[in-house]
Amino acid sequence: MNPSSETVVPDSEHRGLIQRLPQLPRDLAQLARFDRPIGWWLLFWPCVFGVWLAGAGFQFALLGWLLVGAIAMRGAGCVYNDIVDADLDKKVARTAARPVASGRVSKKLAWGWLLALCLIGLVVLLQLRLEAQLVALASLALVAAYPFMKRITWWPQAWLGMVFNWGLLVGWTQLRWDNWEVLACLYAGCICWVIGYDTIYALQDREDDALVGIKSSALRMGAKVHAGVGVFYAATIALWSAGIWLYRPDPAAVLTLLPVALHLLWQIATLNPSDPDNPLARFRSNRWAGALMAAACFIVGNAGA
Helix, strand or coil: CCHHHHHCCCCCCCHHHHHCCCHHHHHHHHHCCCCCCHHHHHHHHHHHHHHHHCCCCCCHHHHHHHHHHHHHHHHHHHHHHHHHCHHHHCCCCCCCCCHHHHCCCCHHHHHHHHHHHHHHHHHHHCCCCHHHHHHHHCCHHHHHHHHHHHHHCCCHHHHHHHHHCHHHHHHHHHHCCCCHHHHHHHHHHHHHHHHHHHHHHHHHHHHHHHHHCCCCHHHHHHHHHHHHHHHHHHHHHHHHHHHHHHHCCCHHHHHCCHHHHHHHHHHHHHCCCCCCCHHHHHHHCHHHHHHHHHHHHHHHHHCCC
16 A cells, blocks of 8 residues: 555545645645535535626626635635544544644644635635625634534534535625525525535444534434435525525526426435445535536526626
8 A cells, every 4th residue: 555545534536636745735735625625616606606696797707716715715614623623533534534633734733724724815805895805704703613513513514504605695795785585595595405415424424423422413314314305405495496586586587496406306316325435426416516506596697687
């Protein structure tokens, strides 16, 4: 076995590329989850929902900045999470090899890396208008509290949903300052979406989480995980449909959600918790769910423009 492979976490999407890096850059890249782009895709897509539904066209420059912000701030959030969770991560097979948990990166260095990523986020923040800046800054309290949620509630995924979809509010308020009922429905739907897909992700750790006392929706649902995820995905589509209808009361507008609804249905129908690789693959497929929802937002937001 290549010794470098022992310091690459099992769910890395780019093992070959990561293994070619020297040890320290490899550890920092893994600490910020640069080897697992699914996280910043899931942070970025809600930003796109808000921008494209606002009806101002493609807005490529704005989306470029928001993408940079999503990558940097998702990385910063992961570094912070690993600092807080280092002792718990040591006890879970999938996370024991993480750089801070394994001791390869000190907490002091991790804090420095966190600061560097936040400075990139600050550059992005300064590109936004004041209202959007204030909305973005309001998310910091939610981000700071998230790592502790798994210690006190069976539903840390709900808190993650509030954090991961904040970009929807930022993208929207960068372009307009109205239709809050539309935004509320979309945001609530996005939270349900995150609860669904992060429950799927948490299936990988159910046994270890139970042993070390970590709470999750996957453990709470138990053998009813298919039905539980189905309920949250159904709520996702219902809330998104309500938001679209409030924005444009036209059955054709709501029908733009059909592709993403079918995709979520496929996830539930093909989910197999007993297959070690299946939940991770279904979780990662949500990058395509996000793309389908973004397309629906663009069509609805820019119809007749």
